[in-house]
Amino acid sequence: IELIEYCNRGIVIFEGKSYEKKCLCPPSYFGERCQWQNQRISLTLQIRPVGSFDNKFSIYDIFIYLIDNENEIIHSYEKINYVSSIDCNTKYNRYLLYPDQPKNTNYTYSIRIDIYEKLTSKYYASWYLYIPFPFLPVNRISTQIRIPSEKSQLSINCSIQCGTNGKCFKYFNSEQEFCLCDQGYSGRYCNTTYNCSCSSDSTCLNSSIC
Known part of the structure; x- marks a missing residue:
């Protein structure tokens, strides 16, 4: 019972030769003993x-x-x-x-x-x-x-400027428009650059999203 309660919503593991107790927390909790709830x-x-x-x-x-x-x-x-x-x-x-x-x-x-x-x-x-x-x-x-x-399809007469590094689309469930950025660019207007860390046969959607 003590081990079950030690990590709140997490899982107890034993680390190293000293068998020190550590907690593996689920995504919804954090802290040394998974004692705090993530917003x-x-x-x-x-x-x-x-x-x-x-x-x-x-x-x-x-x-x-x-x-x-x-x-x-x-x-x-x-x-x-x-x-x-x-x-x-x-x-x-x-x-x-x-x-x-x-x-x-x-x-x-x-x-x-x-x-x-x-x-x-x-x-x-x-x-x-x-x-x-x-x-x-x-x-x-x-x-x-x-x-x-x-x-x-591309939005005609787009109300926002996506520049040369993005294309304007509408959300399928809304009239709101947004910029879909080319690989290597991000941000509301596709004017922020990033270095792609994906493999050569992948498409970068963000610096760490492939």
Whole structure:
């Protein structure tokens, strides 16, 4: 019983020859004994393909980002490998952690979901999720996205300037526009550079996201 309670919600391990007790914490907790709760977004997501027969047998890479609305910097992310014919009834539960604990109340955050075709790594579509009640330390959001039969097209007469390093699109579930940056660039207007650390046969979405 003592070992079970030692790490609160975590797992006890013994380190080194001295068998010193250490704790492995789940994503929702941190601290030497997993005694503090991370401020986070708890997202439950279901994904459904719609439209053509081919779309229901496609494979996608789905990226879920927690971004700040001012600079559109990615603070945490999760990746899902989605096979339409197998995973259409699956409910995914993912944690997105705020970069600071406690979180910085000077920023507002949102969730962006990008989908890429698995076999070609080509961009397909994006969704925007508003985070309600930003004062809460833990926000629980449940949603379903439906993958359209046709991929998103460039937004004509875009209201924002993406420069030469990005392209303007609309979110599939909103009239809001955003810049989809080329490899090596990030930020709201794709004017921030980064060095790609991915392998040569991968596509960089961020300095550490491949």
